[in-house]
Amino acid sequence: MKQCKTSPYTEKFHLLKILRTLHLTRFMDEKMAKLVRQNKGATFHLAVTGHEMIGAISASVLEPGVDWAYPYYRDRAFAIGLGCSIEDILAAFLARDIANHSGGRMMPEHFSQKDLRIPCQSSVVGSQFLQAVGTAQSAKLRGSSEVVYVSGGDGATSQGDFHEALNFACIHKLPVLFVIQDNGLAISVPVAEQTAGGNCAKLGAGYEGLSVFEVDGCDYWQTAEALAAAVEKGRLGQGPSLVVAKVPRISPHSSSDDPRKYATEEQLEEAKQRDPITRFEHLLIAEGVLKPEELEAMRRDCFEQIEKASLAADQIPSPARSSAATKVFAPFEVPVSTPAEPGESIVMMDALNHALIEEMERDAGVVVFGQDVAWGKGGVFGITRTLTDRFGKERCFNTPLAESTIVGLAIGLSQDGFHKPVAEIQFADYSWTGMNQIFNELSSIYYRSNGMWNCPVVIRMPYGGYIQGGPYHSQSTEAFLAHCPGLKVVIPSNAADAKRLLKTAIRDPNPVIFLEHKGLYRQRLFCARPETGPEEFLPFGEANIVRSGTDATIVAWGMTVLMANEAAEALSKEGISIEVIDLRTIVPLDIDTVLASIMRTGKLLIAHEAARNCGFGAEIAARVAEQAFLYLDAPIQRVTGKDCPVPYCKDLEEVVLPQRKDLEEALRKLAQY
Ligand SMILES: Cc1ncc(C[n+]2csc(CCOP(=O)(O)OP(=O)(O)O)c2C)c(N)n1
Numbered sequence: 001m002k003q004c005k006t007s008p009y010t011e012k013f014h015l016l017k018i019l020r021t022l023h024l025t026r027f028m029d030e031k032m033a034k035l036v037r038q039n040k041g042a043t044f045h046l047a048v049t050g051h052e053m054i055g056a057i058s059a060s061v062l063e064p065g066v067d068w069a070y071p072y073y074r075d076r077a078f079a080i081g082l083g084c085s086i087e088d089i090l091a092a093f094l095a096r097d098i099a100n101h102s103g104g105r106m107m108p109e110h111f112s113q114k115d116l117r118i119p120c121q122s123s124v125v126g127s128q129f130l131q132a133v134g135t136a137q138s139a140k141l142r143g144s145s146e147v148v149y150v151s152g153g154d155g156a157t158s159q160g161d162f163h164e165a166l167n168f169a170c171i172h173k174l175p176v177l178f179v180i181q182d183n184g185l186a187i188s189v190p191v192a193e194q195t196a197g198g199n200c201a202k203l204g205a206g207y208e209g210l211s212v213f214e215v216d217g218c219d220y221w222q223t224a225e226a227l228a229a230a231v232e233k234g235r236l237g238q239g240p241s242l243v244v245a246k247v248p249r250i251s252p253h254s255s256s257d258d259p260r261k262y263a264t265e266e267q268l269e270e271a272k273q274r275d276p277i278t279r280f281e282h283l284l285i286a287e288g289v290l291k292p293e294e295l296e297a298m299r300r301d302c303f304e305q306i307e308k309a310s311l312a313a314d315q316i317p318s319p320a321r322s323s324a325a326t327k328v329f330a331p332f333e334v335p336v337s338t339p340a341e342p343g344e345s346i347v348m349m350d351a352l353n354h355a356l357i358e359e360m361e362r363d364a365g366v367v368v369f370g371q372d373v374a375w376g377k378g379g380v381f382g383i384t385r386t387l388t389d390r391f392g393k394e395r396c397f398n399t400p401l402a403e404s405t406i407v408g409l410a411i412g413l414s415q416d417g418f419h420k421p422v423a424e425i426q427f428a429d430y431s432w433t434g435m436n437q438i439f440n441e442l443s444s445i446y447y448r449s450n451g452m453w454n455c456p457v458v459i460r461m462p463y464g465g466y467i468q469g470g471p472y473h474s475q476s477t478e479a480f481l482a483h484c485p486g487l488k489v490v491i492p493s494n495a496a497d498a499k500r501l502l503k504t505a506i507r508d509p510n511p512v513i514f515l516e517h518k519g520l521y522r523q524r525l526f527c528a529r530p531e532t533g534p535e536e537f538l539p540f541g542e543a544n545i546v547r548s549g550t551d552a553t554i555v556a557w558g559m560t561v562l563m564a565n566e567a568a569e570a571l572s573k574e575g576i577s578i579e580v581i582d583l584r585t586i587v588p589l590d591i592d593t594v595l596a597s598i599m600r601t602g603k604l605l606i607a608h609e610a611a612r613n614c615g616f617g618a619e620i621a622a623r624v625a626e627q628a629f630l631y632l633d634a635p636i637q638r639v640t641g642k643d644c645p646v647p648y649c650k651d652l653e654e655v656v657l658p659q660r661k662d663l664e665e666a667l668r669k670l671a672q673y
Contacts, residue, residue, distance in 0.1 A: 014060065015289050016298070017081075018220070021056040022277045023302035024086055025077040029251070031306050032093055032108075036255045041094045041314065046109045047251035051181050052077040053276035054217035054245040055151075058179055061227045062149055068117045068135045068415075070128040070150040073109040074181060078151065082116055086306065090313035097319040103450035104319045112449045119415045120449035124440050125186075126152060126159030129178065130405055131441070133165045134412020136174035138419050140237075141367070141394055147175040147234035155186025157200045161436075164405045166242070170207045171400070175234030177227070178242045181217065183249035188262035201244040209239045217245025218276035220283065248274040327451040328485050330509040334540075337500075340533020347528050348492070349521040351499035352383045352460075356422065358534045359506045360391050363420060366506060367413065368396040370406055370424030370460075379424055381462055381521055403434030410457045411442050420506060421457050428463035428515065429475040442511045443486035456509045458502075464517040464559055465609055465641075465657050470648035473518075474657075476558070476610035476641070481513050482587050482619070488512045488540055489587040493520065493561035496529035497584055500538035507537070517558040526562045541588035545597070549579035551671040552603035555594055555620060557583045560607040560639075560658065567663040576671045586616055594620065595628045602633035603670050609657050612640040634673035639666045 025048060032045045048055065051074050059081025062069065071078045080086060084100070092101035093108040100113045102120070112120040119135070121128060132150035139146040156162060157180060169176045180200050184191050192198045204212040211233060213226035223245060230241030248271035252259050259268060284290050290298075346354070360366045368384055374397050378385025387396035399406050403425055410421035425431045431438065438459070446454045465474035481489045488510055492498035498516070505512040520527050546561060547568050556564040561582040568578035579597050583590065598604050604624055606617035621636045642656045 012289055015284060018056045018060060019280060019284065020298060020302060021059070021077055021081040022052045022280060023299055024080050024306060025052045025055070026277055027303045027306040028076065028086060028090065031090075031310055033255070035310075042108070044107055045093070045255040046073050047254075048074045048076045049250040050183060050248040050271060050274070050276065051075070051217075053220065053280065054179065054181050054223060054247055056081045057220065057223050057227055058149060058151065058177075061224070061231045062147065064116055066117070067146050068119070068132070068139070068148040070119065070121065070132040070135075070148070071111050072121065072128060072151050072153065072156070073123070074153065075111070075151050076109060079111050079118070082118070084111065084113055084116065084118075087309040087312050090310050091316045094313055094316075095318065096313060096316040098316060099450070099452065102448055105448055105450055110448075112452055114452050120445050120453045122441055122448065124436060126156040126161045127408065127436060127441050128152065129156075129165035130161050130168070130408025130437065131412040131415075132176055133169050133174060134409040135415050136169065136176045136412070137172060137409060138413045138416045140172065140174055142416070142418065145175075145235045145237075147177055147231055149177045149179065151179040151181060153186060154180060154182040154184065154191050154200050155189065155194055156180070157203055158186075158194055161404050161408065163203075164400070164402045165408070166204065166207045166210060166240070167400060167402075168405055168409065169240040170209045173209060173237065173239035175237065176240040177230045177234060178240060179227075180242065180244045181247050182244050183247050185249055185253070187253045187257065188259075201242070204242040211239075211241040213241065213243045215243065215245050217247040218274055218279055220280055247276070248272070250275060328447050329488070330446050330451070330454045332508050332510065334504055334537050335507055335535070337537050338533065338535035340536065343531030343533075345528045346495050346531045347522050347524055348495045348498045348516070349381060349383055351495035351529070351531065352502055352516065353385065354531065355499045355502040355506075356384065356387060357390065359503060360387065360395060365418045366395070366420045366422060368422050368424070369399050369409070371399060371401055371426045373424050374398045380426055381518065383460070383516075384424065403430055404437050407434040407437035407442060407459065410459065411437065411445070411455055414455045414457045415453065422506060423457065423459050425459060425461045427473050428461040428477045429472045431461055431477065438487070438513075439484050443484045446510065447486055454509050455511045457511045458505045458514055459511070460514045460516060462518045462521075463515045464519055465646045465653065466519045466559060468648055468650055468653060469518070469646070471645040474646035474653075476608065478515060478557070478586055479610055479614060479616040479619075482616055486511065487587060488585065489515065490540065490585045491515045491517070491557045492584060493517070493558055493582050494527045494529050496532050497538060497544070499532050500536050501540070501584065504537045504540060508540075515558065519559055520562070523562070526565060538584070540585040541590050542584065543590035543593040544582045544584055545579065545593065546582050547578065547580040549577040550601060551577045552605060552667055553579045553581060553594070553597040553601045554605045554607055554663065554667060555581045555583060556607045557586060559609055560663070563658070563660045563663050564607055566660050567667055570664055571667055571671070574668070576668060578667055578671070589620075591620070591623050591627070594624065598624060598628050599631045602631060603673065604632070605637040605639065605663070605666055605670055607639045607658060607663050609641045611643045612638060613643045615640050634670055637666055637670055639663050
């Protein structure tokens with residue numbers, strides 16, 4: 001028998017195990033297709049027919065529960081080969097209440113299993129690559145020899161995240177095994193229309209240090225040899241590999257697809273002829289590894305196993321309707337504060353820097369990264385200065401200029417239960433290129449995995465205007481973020497709050513977006529405070545009554561807190577008494593403090609610098625109208641930015657962003673209403 005040079009994958013038991021995985025996967029496909037056709041509890045089926053061999057071999061080269069895996073939706077053979085139970089996979093297909101694979105929250109074939117180190121997978125093609133790289137970075141930082149497997153289709157290589165992932169993995173020589181299952185189609189689009197040069201393997205050419213293997217994914221020896229070499233390279237700390245395996249897609253893209261609309265009969269027939277299972281069976285029989293009757297017995301046994309598992313899966317109940325909106329956030333108790341003697345007066349930027357230092361000293365898992373954050377620069381606003389010198393380049397490092405990398409990396413790093421990434425996005429205005437990783441991935445991993453995986457990640461973002469930053473250094477993005485379930489959104493307005501809130505954020509097991517107003521970083525008059533101690537924390541969802549008053553309430557956050565305070569001060573000289581509330585966090589929102597204030601004053605003005613349309617002020621106004629309508633003595637008012645980008649020229653900027661005098665006038669009018 002032909003030997004596989006670099007691996008022991010020639011043993012009979014190993015070959016038979018692979019064959020069994022192929023059969024289980026194929027019979028499961030047939031069963032699933034039947035259940036959908038018969039409308040028996042499932043509506044959607046993603047067949048893996050043709051992809052079984054590459055998946056099964058990939059699983060066989062890993063160490064289950066030690067190595068990590070980010071398998072995509074057509075990788076069921078991988079999941080079975082690694083050890084996922086077939087009953088679980090069938091139960092997930094039927095959206096039943098099981099611990100693994102989301103318990104009915106995700107469509108079928110979205111794998112998630114803690115003991116096998118399969119983090120929760122999403123439906124977004126390509127977003128898994130950067131997360132896998134983050135997990136590989138975590139393995140490297142922990143000094144382990146774990147490798148990380150990530151798979152995708154040929155279409156996924158068109159995503160920027162794929163290239164960002166190769167780039168980062170090569171820069172840091174990370175132990176990642178990128179496996180592209182190239183079936184020549186992304187739904188209906190052929191590789192020639194998808195990939196310049198028509199060959200995904202060539203895409204790896206520009207990445208220094210990447211080993212590229214191009215294999216026939218239906219050829220056991222070729223594929224096993226390439227995968228074994230790639231894993232060995234990763235384990236030895238020599239960096240990533242890209243394995244592009246050509247496979248046929250023998251079934252439609254999904255049960256909603258009809259390939260006859262875009263492929264000829266000959267093409268469909270040709271795919272069938274390349275069936276990896278038939279080929280492997282012929283090989284094993286020809287090599288005398290098993291006899292035809294043994295093969296038949298194995299097939300029958302696998303078929304029966306699937307039938308039995310399917311019946312068992314069907315006995316599992318659906319998740320309770322009452323659980324639908326649970327597990328959006330992981331439970332968290334804020335550590336008890338131990339007050340310290342007030343320290344010297346510091347501004348917000350120092351408070352943030354000190355919070356990071358204290359938390360990095362306390363917890364070796366806290367790592368800081370982003371653009372320009374390392375070494376002497378310490379970020380464009382200097383918040384992370386001294387961290388690389390103090391904690392080393394492993395704990396405070398620069399990333400490429402790629403926001404999706406920053407967030408994807410943070411997600412992947414956070415999966416090991418040890419690391420606590422605190423990432424910086426240089427300006428909130430540039431978070432959009434990382435927004436898929438924030439909105440579609442980071443925010444919902446806890447929910448999607450039914451509470452199995454969580455992301456203890458903090459993303460710090462300088463935001464806001466009044467600094468002549470123009471349209472791309474002035475944005476206030478809080479309403480977008482607050483709209484996304486699963487994110488906590490923090491906006492401090494003074495140094496004492498900033499330090500205590502950042503320390504709370506770092507302890508929180510949930511993703512926290514920490515918005516820091518650029519105009520307040522060095523503001524001394526209103527924002528400086530005596531330094532709080534290392535064991536002082538501020539719980540989220542506790543608004544601060546900055547100033548008590550009786551004639552009207554103003555609710556603000558970030559820069560408008562300062563302006564509201566000044567306006568209230570000016571109005572007090574006219575005998576008008578204004579209560580100023582600083583929300584401090586908008587998710588969770590302390591609406592109770594706002595309602596209680598309105599019950600005292602009867603009037604509400606909300607001030608924010610973000611555009612008016614669908615701004616967070618609209619949310620507060622709606623809640624107050626719902627819950628305190630009868631206490632209102634005047635219509636709720638808003639002073640906001642105009643529905644317009646923020647222009648650069650100072651005169652124009654002043655017109656677009658709300659000014660103190662605007663707040664003052666609106667409050668005067670409201671008080672007199
Ligand atoms: C970012 C994104 N865009 C579009 C889709 C819809 N979609 C789901 S699968 C798919 C094709 C993926 O093709 P490929 O990566 O080649 O994998 P294959 O399905 O062929 O295995 C598309 C377009 C998606 N899930 N994610």
